[in-house]
Amino acid sequence: MSGASSYPTLGFDPCPGDPAGVTALAARWQDAAFLSTEAALRLDATDEVQSRWQGRAAQAFRTKLAAHRVLLGKLRASYEQNADLLTRWAGELREFQKEAAGLEARAARLDEQRRRVPAPEAQTQLTQIRTLAEQLQERCLTSARALAREVDALLHLPAGTTGWYGQSTDDAQAAALLTAESGRIGGPMPADPALRALWWKGLSPGEQAAVAREYTGAGIDVTLGLPADVADRFNRLRLEAAVQRPDCPQRLKDLWQHLTDPSDRAYRSDVFLLGFDDLGRGHAAVSYGNPDLAADTAVYVPGTGASLDGAAGDLDRALTLYTSANSLQPGSTASIYWLGYDAPTWSVPGPAARSFADAGAPRLAAFVNSLAAGHQGPGHLTVIGHSYGSTVVGDAFAHAGMKADEAIFVGSPGVTAATAAQLGLDPDHVWASKAKFDPVPEISAPLDPLDWLDDHSVRFGNDPTSTVFGGRTFDSGDGSSVAHAHSEYWDPGPSLDNMTAIVTGHPDKVTAMPHEDKIGALPNLADLAIPTAAVPDIGGAALQNLGHKVGGRWGAPLEDAGDSLHAFGQAQNDVLGAGGNLLHGDAAGAAHDMKDLGADLEDSSRNAVRAATELFDRREV
Structure with a gap:
């Protein structure tokens, strides 16, 4: 939303508001209209069965049902008109703001000229522009007040008993309405997750499969915010449809095998497919255990080189943590593998660039925040970043508004923050570790040459295991060698034990990282x-x-x-x-x-x- 700071020369914002937000709100009203349509059509479909029911009770039921049909019709009309009004206002607001931006630009040019060569006429012109801005503000307010009156009128449903629907199924009407629905922006699914879940559960199995086929090529976020069971059912139908195509890529076939083949190492009966796509190098979100019900949930974000082609190894890490945590208390923990961003490869600029983290952080934040919003009862949520994945996780905490209870960074080249406090978490809940023989943190050269003499500085901020960073550390042992230590944090040993203790809410069982391991085994x-x-x-x-x-x-x-x-x-x-x-x-x-x-x-x-x-x-x- 724009503010006065966007108009420093005018000194005020003539047309505050967020046109994109208004458009999104209009889409939600339209979703509600479609849902009322579907509800009425389903009532119509019961007419034949009802006709066999005779007597006073049957007549009373049909009378009440007719009243509901009338109400649904009125609500649908009200919702659609509301959506139209908001769409119109979004367009008007954009035009007002475009005019305001033009006035600010003119005023800024005049002000710069006046500062270089003071002239009385420049000040006069500036005053005239500010007057125009005040007039624009009044026009904007007048339009907003008119909109408010129209919206208020829609809250009062019209009197009368004539509904929008008849007393029997109208196949032509149903076909026309559902065709219109499929043309909705973003496809037939409602934009609001709560409405989307209701809509999906109301479809027959055949209708669900038909809708899933329409979304075969959609992105990983298409089911964002849906309950895990709903997202899993929808995404499995999407993936099944994709696998049946003759041109299906091998990585989607592999993902299908991981989910459905009991002989596959990554298979578990309680695995949930929360999202996937084949865009770029592919993406997936897979949960072992239901994150809506688990007392503890961990989200693991992999690093450089991660892709859907190599998902088996990363799935194995999520599964390893799931097994470790649930061995303490069966059924308590859900462990999620999330590859919803484009991870860098080892080619230039590769992991030396922060752009991959900046692009992925908002998507990770949206995913993690949706988990908290959909969770039933109290829960404990941990986000784990490995290698460059820690940079994405830190970026999401520090700059994208991600909320969770714990952060864990292992083998990190930096988390885009200088201190743990900058992540928006209590530093006591920010954990980091590096194995003694892990070379990645040691060779992550700072971008600023002035920081090359600072032992705590790594490429993307301060080393999260350093004292100056201010979080907490845990022991990961030495690692087997410089060549392998970076990939061994999920192997049996202190690292896995400590991550398990953090994820399951037992910080008292965490063993701190020895000082000599903080130094590292390689010269930086x-x-x-x-x-x-x-x-x-x-x-x-x-x-x-x-x-x-x-x-x-x-x-x-x-x-x-x-x-x-x-x-x-x-x-x-x-x-x-x-x-x-x-x-x-x-x-x-x-x-x-x-x-x-x-x-x-x-x-x-x-x-x-x-x-x-x-x-x-x-x-x-």
Whole structure:
């Protein structure tokens, strides 16, 4: 909705309002009109059966039924007229606002000229334009008042007993009405989810299948906001119709197999297809368990490279969390895989670009918020972002109005926010982790070169596992290797256990991330940018990886020696970072760096002693 800030030169908004919102409201009134039409037609269809019922009770019933038909007819007429009035007002408002924008542009040009070369005539012209704007405002108000009177008149239904419908089924009338309905913008389904659910449940199985065929090529959001059972039935009919086409792509066939074949690894009898499409690289929303009824619900958003072609692995992650959570309390948790955005690929610009997150965040927010709106009874909702998926999740919280109870970020290159508080959540409910050998957070270079000397800065904001970010962390262990750690957060171990505890509402069971894991196993750009720190840090990373690879009796001292060198390199970065913060006038940042310095030196010393002790112990063996 436009405001005074949109008209800084005029100083006020002559024609406030949202034409798009008015148009959407008109569509809802039209939906209500269609529903009343369908209700009346279904009453008409009972006439033949009623004619066999005789007696005073039957006559009284038919009299009452006739009254209902009359009322339905009057309501339908009222709803349609209301929709027409609102559509007309949306058009008028657009024209008023276009005129207002033209006046603001003229005024702005004059004001700029007046500032450069003061002239009395420029001020006079500005005053004239403001007068025109005031007159425009009065015309807009006059039209709005006239509309209000017409709407008020529609609230008073006309008297009389003549209805819009007859006393018997009129096949021609029914065909004409339903044909008109199918021409509605967006197709025959009502726009409002509540009306849509009522409409869908009133269709026969054959009618449902026919409607689903019309929506085979629709987007993933076509059933957004519907109850899970309704969305599942409609989307399965859509997918079944798509699979029967000779040109059906393999990824849709695979999705159908995941949902229907008991031998498929991703199959479960209580899986709900909440949405899908084959647009671009394909999208899907699949829930294990009914999110409308579950006490706890988790939404998992995958990252770079995700597509419908590779959905099996991501479905397996959602299923793994579902199994883990419900092993504690059967039937308590629904786990959703949501790929409703176009994930970046590894080609340029790939995950280096924020545009994929900016485009996906509003769609994720709409989906998650619809889950809360449709939930029956109290519920606990968690959104999990992995890798670039965490960037989408953070963007949806910070900039798209997404609401949930918990946020979880794993292996994150940043969440488009500098602090947890910027996500609109209590920081105590913002969780993050990275495995020690996960390279992604470490190599996510900040966009601003000035941040390359900041150990907490990653590409899309501050590292959500850093102290400066301000949320909470949980342990994910080391990971098996640099090559695989980024994909192992759902493997059995501390990461899966901790995510399960968060999703099921048991934060007291979460184990925090060790400080040495916050540092990471690979040098980041902050380390590499400082030669004096890069030498021990690179050497430390090499020893860490070598020790982890060797394992056994010699691996532990090598890994601890690497930890010691790495922490020493970080300590040097802390000193230089503190100096840089002081130069920028950031005393708090400098104090934070010095606090980290003490912790890093302590880590370096402790690990060095441990490495020497373990090495000595090995020689004695």
